[in-house]
Amino acid sequence: MTTTDPDLSLPADFDGPETTTPCARVADIDGIPMSALLSEAPNPRAVIVALHGGATNSAYYDCPGHPELSLLRFASALGYTVLALDRPGYGTSAPFAVEIAPHQRRVDLTYAAIDHHLGSRPRGAGVFVWAHSAGSELAVRMxxxxxxxxxLGIELAGTGREHQPVAAEILGTPHQPAPPEAVRELLWQPSHLYPTELIGGAPIASSTPRYESGVLATWARIDFPALAARIRVPVHFTAAEFEKVWRIDSAALQDIAAMFTAAPSVTVNEQAGSGHNLSLGHGAPDYYAKVLSFVEDCTHSTTGKDD
Incomplete structure (x- = not known):
């Protein structure tokens, strides 16, 4: 288990929205419309596919009114094409959520959507998957x-193997809905880490497909460790300093890293000054720089690839 240091940063003349404007796209995959945001870089170093968490959508990575927090704008300014997908059951595919709920169906649909959205666009060294919270489940399956x-590798954040005691009590079970205000406290505190108008997530809120509660019920205990052992590409795992949902103490992080027995490397990043919603906080640029440093390393290595 290693820890990364940031060595990528935006150019001094980065001016946010003028630098690049992500475009909204919809791909038809066998009758299922899969929506996304795309920000292209000419001759990209690589392509980053970003998967949002629960109760939000692809705008998590390009929050309205805050271009300075946008992964799509940040990474494309540094030479990466970024495709932020609305996960199956979100965005334009929401009406088909029941049909596309099975695990393998969602994986197949996501891979097909990536190929359709990118088409003949250059991919540089390849595709790196970057996921947050509930989106980590899909990333791990992929x-x-x-x-x-x-x-090239994967980035996982906002997930884990065991809830913190307070979170476990608040989140309860799929048959016992958690109190909204208590969940808000878990996800958006300390409040000084975020722009005031973003607290609660209203600008990027989305309905959650019904299948997701069942998926997450077995995620940490059963599916995460079983799937992690099958991953054969580099893994980067980020734990926010003020994560209140998942255990992020030293022992917990060691347990997480130890699950990836077939991965050529596992890097753990303990992200200072950030809470659960890493891409919506003031610390987002530093977080992006750290993960992009890892992505850049992956572009220069074929470790974990079959000959």
Missing amino acids: AADERGTDL
């Missing part, structure tokens, strides 16, 4: 799939 060996 990486554990046989096609996952072609990925």
